[in-house]
Amino acid sequence: MKVKGRNVLLTVMTLCLSLLFLFTIQPSHSITTTTAYAADNSLQRVKARGKIVMATSPDYPPYEFQVSKNGKSEVVGMDVDIMKQVAKDLGVKLVVKSMSFSNVLVAVETGKADVAMSGINPTPERRQSVDFSEIYYNGGQSFLINKTDAGKYTSKASLAHKIIGAQTGTLQYNLAKSKIPGAQVKGMDKNTDLVLALKTHKIDALGIETPSAEAYVKNDPDLKMIKSGYSLNKNDTGSAMALKKGSGTLVAAINKSITKIKAKGLPNQYLAQAGKYMKVNTHNTSMFHYWTYFAKGIEYTLLISAISVIFGVLLGTILALMRFSKSKIFHAISIAYVEFVRGTPLMVQVMFVYFGIGIVVNLPALLSGIIAVSLNSGAYVEEIIRGGINSVDKGQTEASASLGLAKTDTMRFVVLPQALKNIWPALGNEFVSLVKESSIVSIIGVTDLIYQLNIVRADTYRGVMPVFVAMIIYFVMTFILTRVLNYFEGRMKHAK
């Protein structure tokens, strides 16, 4: 009997897993098939929609970065200005979508954005997965070093066997790996973190595009820029826009626009403009100056956590009831779900919901984040509720049954109310931990506290202070929440 139940469970689990795999593999097929069958209508689609969506990682001044304009945070920079011009030429509006750099190409591949523009170098590897426009700017490669090391590091050769930092997944990263003998390359997702690593001597030099390097040097007297000295094919090092494979018509239209823009010498004009933004921006780097950013972040973090905990409780209850159901299938699905969700990182789940499910229905980042965190929380809440149900004395169920009450009524009127009361503290803890864990949604560009923190860091060129402020904010939030929950818990114990 027991063994048989196990087998059913295993079968269902394998089934669920293989379904998931199929689901994840499916998209790439469907993309190729749609491009094979349907004629390229990328340009038509953008024009029909009246807007073009650009994915970017706004932590790369002067290409793209965040500033506050009249108290509102906005993505600016050369890339944005160029894209604005392109949009104008196409006769559509520009929508900028922020996310981490490692996600911008995925966003294009999965249709979350029409164009990825984030100082991207059109390397041969990348050309295999996306189409590129013509190069719109060629900034060249440099290194940032600490001014104190100016005598030690003067060229690429002097960096041999040193620790070189670079953004993960960038040309700089690959160049440092392949062209500097014996170099140990350290990859991070954000240039702001890399600059901090440089200043704290965790790395010796930072491989970075020249315009960015110049921006940092201008804003930080402790840094110095040296030329990279790489001999490079110009075609592989300039910046280009990435588009989904098979967007020939859109690429052609964009290229036309780029040619015009370059002919007018606009990129350099835009760079100068970006520099001005940065000057205004670095004028006041006090954390108080950025309180609206942090406030917005708190608002989103609390919003995501609160909504997710509500849906998590709903889902968790359903899963727990399935677990207790007589149906072997329901029982097994519930176990499989909980095991699977608990066995995979929230970060991967967030990305899966945003990019994976996003292929079928285009979900906005905030909604994706809430869905992913809710789905994740449901699995944990299921365990809490199951514990709560088990904690209700068996005599209660028997008394209820002896009165002729149906199983569902027994659950609804007798067991669940008592279970929920028992698990109130555990649910409160789940809420508090969601406040902390939901921080992961910043990777898909949800403007929660972590996201805002990164903006402030990129914005102020201050690595540590914003982190410290965010840490204090998180602590104050969880501390207050815990007190409030304790208060209600006490009240629930007295009154009923």
Next chain:
Amino acid sequence: MPNKPLVEVKKLKKNYGDTEVLKEIDGTVMPGQVICVIGPSGSGKSTFLRCLNMLEKPTSGQVLFEGKDTQKFSEEELTTLRERMGMVFQSFNLFPNLTVLENLKLAPIRVKKMSDKDAEEKALGLLKRVGLDEKANVYPDSLSGGQAQRVAIARALAMDPEMLLFDEPTSALDPEMVGEVLAVMKELAEDGMTMVVVTHEMGFAKEVANDVWFMADGYILEKNTPNEMFDHPKNPRTKDFISKIIGNV
């Protein structure tokens, strides 16, 4: 008194895994009868009661309710069986999340589909009957043991059962509260309620019971009138047990 049995138990057997708890139980309960069941701890008295209202499924044998095999009951018939055969537990098992009144109203409303007003009227009447009408709106955990058990009896009565099962209704009570519960039970018996009562309250058994059944080792070893059972037990095991409980009292 009509002489068709209300409940008949035939060769009832109940195992939990490898443990044979009930080996072979036979017995008949006539309408209006009060049967007391006595026996050492672990002899299967609770299990026997729970097989009567199908809280436990018998391993083999039959429990007939009005001549019908309860094991073949549909979900609906099972609900009807439990409506007609109430149960009172040693540990009361009142629902702590509901007030006394709500405890009484829940089953009539959900099972009998009674209106809220009717259920409330009925509940208040029953609370009055067990002398607890002023406790209608309190939560169970503010009741004393004796009060809680009287509420539990009222809750069972709210379904208008023809028969009540009591599983050691007074053994979790402080001695000074036993009397108030037994008084309620006595009244019920006088009103003609059919009852199967697991109890070692000899006084109650002698005064109220028609028959006393002695259970041990998974069998009913002796069935007798209360006076015979307590004063002149036949089976040596019964003798031994009776002398022990008399010694204790």
